[in-house]
Amino acid sequence: MGGADFSITLAADRHDNLRSNWKRALSARAQKETMKTQIAVTLGMALFCMGLLKTGAAEEANKAIQRIGIYDSRAVAVAYVGSTQHNVTLKRMIAERDKAKAEGDQRRVAELESQGHQQQDLRHRQAFSTAPVDDILQQIANEVEIIKNNQRLTAMVSKWDKEALKQYQQAMKVDVTQPLIDACHPNARQRKAAMEIQKIKPIPPKQLEKQMDAEKKRARSSDDSPKPRL
Secondary structure (H helix, E strand, O other), X not given: OHHHHHHHHHHHHHHHHHHHHHHHHXXXXXXXXXXXXXXXXXXXHHHXXXXXXXXXXXXXXXXXXXXXXXXXXXXXXXXXXXXXXXXXXXXXXXXXXXXXXXXXXXXXXXXXXXXXXXXXXXXXXXXXXXXXXXXXXXXXXXXHHHHHHHHOOOEEEEOOOHHHHHHHOOOEXXXXXXXXXXXXXXXXXXXXXXXXXXXXXXXXXXXHHHHHHHHHHHHHHHHHOOXXXX
C-alpha cells in the first residue's frame, strides 16, 4: 500500500511538473507573440510616421518651388492692338483731337497728336522688339490675375527680360503667352499675327530705333517736299 501510494505520488508530481512546464511554455510563447505584435505595431507606426514626414517634406518642397509665367511680350502687344479696348481708346483720342480742332484749340490738338505719336512708337517697340508691355497688362489686370491663380504663379515675366529672369533661376517656368493673347480678345487678323510673330526673332532695340528714325526722316522729307499745284 505504501508502494502504491508512493507511485501515485510520483505520478501526481510528474503530472504537476508537466503542467507547470506546459504553462511555462505557453507563457513563453505568448510573450514571444506579444513581443512580435509590439514590434510589428512599433515598426508600423514608425513607417507611418516616416510616410507622413516624407509627404510633408514633399509638400513643403513643392511649395518652395516657385512657378512663374513667361510670355512673348511681342505677341501680347500685337494681340492688344486688335482688341476692342485698344480701339475704343484710340477712337476716344481721335474724337478729342477732332473736337479740339473744331474749337480752334491748337495747343490741345498738338498735345493729343504728340500723345498719339508716342503711343504709336511704344507699340512699335513692343510689337517688333522687346519693350515691356506693362501698360497693356494693366489694361487687362483682371484677366492677368485669373491666369496667375489658375496656373498658381508667383510672378509673370517677359521671356526677353533677362535681368528679371535671373531672380527666378530655380523656378518652374510656365508659358502663358497664349492665355494672355486670349485675354486681349483680339480680332482674327491680329490673333493670327500674334501667333506668327513668335516664329521670328525680335529686332534688337538699337536696330529698331534706327529704323524708326529713318522712317520719321522720310516722313518729314515727304511733308516738306513741294506739292504740285493744281
